[in-house]
Amino acid sequence: MSHPSKASTNGKVLVEIRDLAKVYRRGGEAIRVFENVNLEIRQGEFLALMGPSGSGKSTLLNILAGLDTPTSGSVVVDGQEITRMNGKRLAAWRSNHIGFIFQFYNLLPVLTAAQNVELPLLLTSLSKKQRREHVMTALGIVGLTDRSEHFPGQLSGGQQQRVGIARAVVSDPTIILGDEPTGDLDAASGKEILDLLERLSTEFGKTILMVTHDAHAAERAQATMHMDKGVLSR
Amino acid sequence: MTLSGLVWANLRRNKKRTVLTMLSVVVAFFLFGTLRSVITTLDKASEVGSEGRLIVSSASGITFLLPQAHANRLQSVDGVKSVAWANWFGGYYQNPNDFFAQFAIKADTYLPMYPEIAITAGSVDEFMRERTGAIIGAGLIKKYGWQLGQKVTLKGTFMPGDWEFNIRAVYTPSDPAFGDEIMLFHYEYLYERTGGEITPGWFVLELNRPDRAGDIAAGIDAQFKNSVGPTKTQTERAWNAGFVTMWGNIGFLVGAIGTAVFFAILFVAANTMMMAVRERIGEIAVLKTLGFGNGTVFGLVLAESVLITVLGGFLGLLLARTAFLGRNALSAFFPGFGVTGGTIILGLVMALALGLVSGAVPAIQSARLSVVSALRRVA
Known part of the structure; x- marks a missing residue:
């Protein structure tokens, strides 16, 4: 994982979203989630995205992660227009550029913490030894090197989410996306996770977009955006 | 860890189910090895006997x-x-x-x-x-x-x-x-x-x-x-083959039983894989989120299925080979009865085919899985 030097490139526009629209069809009815969404995210920014349920924030996050496709508009990440990529290219792009943190951690219960963190690296050409080094570095950042051989069921919720964060950063992605990363945690564990995200931003210069319902969590970000009835405001 | 390590880890997820499924495959291929050997032994028996000796029996x-x-x-x-x-x-x-x-x-x-x-x-x-x-x-x-x-x-x-x-x-x-x-x-x-x-x-x-x-x-x-x-004269080989044809219906019956067993196990293995995949839709969605492509996910699921059937098949065939090595319970009825190398190779090919067929549907479903809807379902 790259170190603070990366933060020196702050200011460069990393993500450009232009005239984005998402319309679902249910039966004969068209349901507009949002339209004309425009957004720029600069490298190193730590942004929070708030809004009521069904406002379209998770859909926006999924499109940005290359997991969903927009009805129209474009998303350019680090110079690459992902909205023009096919499924195969998008999967490869995701493995290199996206670190995703889930609300419910989504660790594989049959794998140890280290093996869970190693998963994204299985798609790279790194040797076993190099993968091990990356994994231990990532677990070191989240303070869980001593739990590397524990299975998820042997870890607390907060610890599991820290493993989830280590998995999100292990391949040094371009952007980290969090879908309510503290939503399933108690206050103390939530605070630990927010401390960690803040540290990733300030100390490692990572670009982070975090969807949250929690105003206190959003306060930890550098800026907060709001999505309401498909309209994004910053 | 490697991708194959991931396959093994998934097989260990529900050890009881994996072991029971594998045991059913072992039994099926033990049966296959045994029944197939009845046919190959009968075939071989029809070739026993000299072409230079004649047998004269009553017409x-x-x-x-x-x-x-x-x-x-x-x-x-x-x-x-x-x-x-x-x-x-x-x-x-x-x-x-x-x-x-x-x-x-x-x-x-x-x-x-x-x-x-x-x-x-x-x-x-x-x-x-x-x-x-x-x-x-x-x-x-x-x-x-x-x-x-x-x-x-x-x-x-x-x-x-x-x-x-x-x-x-x-x-x-x-x-x-x-x-x-x-x-x-x-x-x-x-x-x-x-x-x-x-x-x-x-x-x-x-x-x-x-x-x-x-x-x-x-x-x-x-x-x-x-x-x-009055006499009926024929070469000794033809005379022996005549005895073997008396077992003709047995050969057909054995083949029919083998086919039925194969399809029964096909459904068992397919059902196991469908269940295994259904209960971890969320995990497959996570893998895709991490960048695992449709082809990789397809291969992982198929590899699980193939591993169960090929390993089970190999064990079943090995068991049959060992059980009927040298003198055995069936050699009194079928001289020279034993599981041949050809039967083992054929069995392994069938085990591979069984794994591919039984794993195909869940593997395709996994490859086509929509990440967004899958994550929404497990959230």
Whole structure:
């Protein structure tokens, strides 16, 4: 994982979203989630995205992660227009550029913490030894090197989410996306996770977009955006 | 960890289910190996026997005897080198269900015709000197714990009474398909004990010109057509093949059972994989979020299925091979019975096909899985 030097490139526009629209069809009815969404995210920014349920924030996050496709508009990440990529290219792009943190951690219960963190690296050409080094570095950042051989069921919720964060950063992605990363945690564990995200931003210069319902969590970000009835405001 | 490590980890997720599914595959392929070997052994048996020896039996069927006088007339047929004859005895040793073959033979001409009968203990001379002497296959010696020189009493069935024999020689067949659980004794002993009622069951002819076997056989049958004992003459191989065709329906039945077992296991394996995939839709969505492509996910699921069936298949076939190695429970009925390398290779190919077919549907479903809807479902 790259170190603070990366933060020196702050200011460069990393993500450009232009005239984005998402319309679902249910039966004969068209349901507009949002339209004309425009957004720029600069490298190193730590942004929070708030809004009521069904406002379209998770859909926006999924499109940005290359997991969903927009009805129209474009998303350019680090110079690459992902909205023009096919499924195969998008999967490869995701493995290199996206670190995703889930609300419910989504660790594989049959794998140890280290093996869970190693998963994204299985798609790279790194040797076993190099993968091990990356994994231990990532677990070191989240303070869980001593739990590397524990299975998820042997870890607390907060610890599991820290493993989830280590998995999100292990391949040094371009952007980290969090879908309510503290939503399933108690206050103390939530605070630990927010401390960690803040540290990733300030100390490692990572670009982070975090969807949250929690105003206190959003306060930890550098800026907060709001999505309401498909309209994004910053 | 590697991608194959991920496959193993998923198989260990529900150990009980994986083990039970694998056990069902093991049993199925043990059955496949055994049933397939019945067919291959029957096929092989139809190729046993010489093309240079002719068998002359009654045209009315193998249960009908032929006149003794045929022997001299057969000896005078142009192209016939020597004539021997034999009878089916059909006795048993102690237990009526403990079956093995016993033939009464015209030993002085019969034994020289059969180089397959390689004497490994005792001697033909000792056997020839004693009217109640017997030559025993090494398999029977081992099976019953008999010894050379031992007196053995068989119970007759067609020819009632106790029949005593002295073991004077032991043979080991040069071709395993000949069988090593056969007992041979003197025709004269049978003839005399039955008061001359038992005449030859069939004649065996050794030919000077094996390439003329067809013409000679046709000539013999024509010669005896209007006699008291019309004949049916054929090569020994054709005669043996005729016995094998009696098992024809067994071969079909065995094939049908094997096919039914294969499809039953196909559904079991497919159901297991469907369940395994259904219960971890969320995890597959996570893998895709991390950048695992559709092809990789497809391969991971298919590899799980193939691993279960190929490993289970291999174990089942290995078990069958070990169970029927050398002398075994079925070799008394099917001489030379055993699981061949060809059967094992065919079994492994079928196990692979089983894995691919049973894993195809869940693998395709996993590859096509929409990450967004899957994550929404598990959230």
